[in-house]
């Protein structure tokens with residue numbers, strides 16, 4: 478089947494680069510006719526709608542940055558969408574350039590456009606080198622580069638974009654400064670999301686993503702949730718609170734935990750959460766990009782759960798049939 482992938486466009490966004498990286502890792506003998514179709518979208522929300530409506534089969538979306546933290550737009554859209562599954566993740570190194578139309582000097586720059594997440598990662602550099610420049614939002618880093626490339630000479634005067642080196646090159650812009658990110662070695666994590674609930678099999682180096690609502694207005698509800706993971710030896714690699722949106726002070730938790738649904742300890746933690754929390758939205762189990770295998774204590778490995786279940790089952794066999802003591 479010819480796969481159709483959506484991404485935050487235009488071409489050369491970091492999201493596009495993450496998608497190309499993912500496709501390069503799944504080598505297949507392709508002819509020009511069966512090459513996957515890559516479709517740019519103006520936002521993660523628009524790509525998600527197209528996914529839900531069946532216009533495309535999968536989307537790549539930024540979820541977490543090593544400097545800025547969770548990408549709230551993506552977290553909120555994923556949390557609000559049913560019947561979608563994260564099947565893979567990709568980590569992309571992030572470096573930004575300041576790009577402008579040929580002939581523009583750094584001293585001419587009065588306005589800088591980019592994706593808000595990119596702006597946040599270069600704010601120190603902008604303050605130091607362009608303290609008087611207006612910072613303007615764009616739907617993506619590459620969209621900022623593209624609109625500058627397509628603007629009239631007059632409109633483009635004194636303007637610059639913060640984008641990837643690839644975007645500057647692709648849209649024919651000059652690079653005024655390279656490596657302008659405030660934190661060297663920054664990375665963004667992207668997730669590949671599909672519509673059908675096909676969970677990739679366990680590899681031993683997996684992650685599971687969840688959105689959980691806690692019992693409203695009860696002391697210790699967060700601690701109770703964390704204790705369920707702890708009791709089952711499940712390590713959390715990300716936890717973030719996001720407003721639910723229905724009232725002030727109501728938050729949901731977006732979490733990544735180490736392990737796969739097929740791991741008994743993860744399944745046991747999920748069963749407990751389901752009993753205790755009003756909403757548990759399972760978003761998928763998928764291989765970790767870094768391939769690091771989870772360290773599992775002996776008391777919470779699969780054999781320990783199977784052994785414990787067999788023990789209780791054997792004890793249950795001894796229950797005398799008939800009326801129970803409470804009746």
Ligand SMILES: O=C(O)C(=O)C[C@]1(C(=O)O)C=C[C@@H](O)C=C1
Nearest residue numbers: 490491492539592594617618665
């Ligand atoms: O604008 C892009 O190029 C994107 O792919 C989006 C995005 C993000 O949402 O964080 C991705 C990576 C960078 O951290 C900056 C922007």
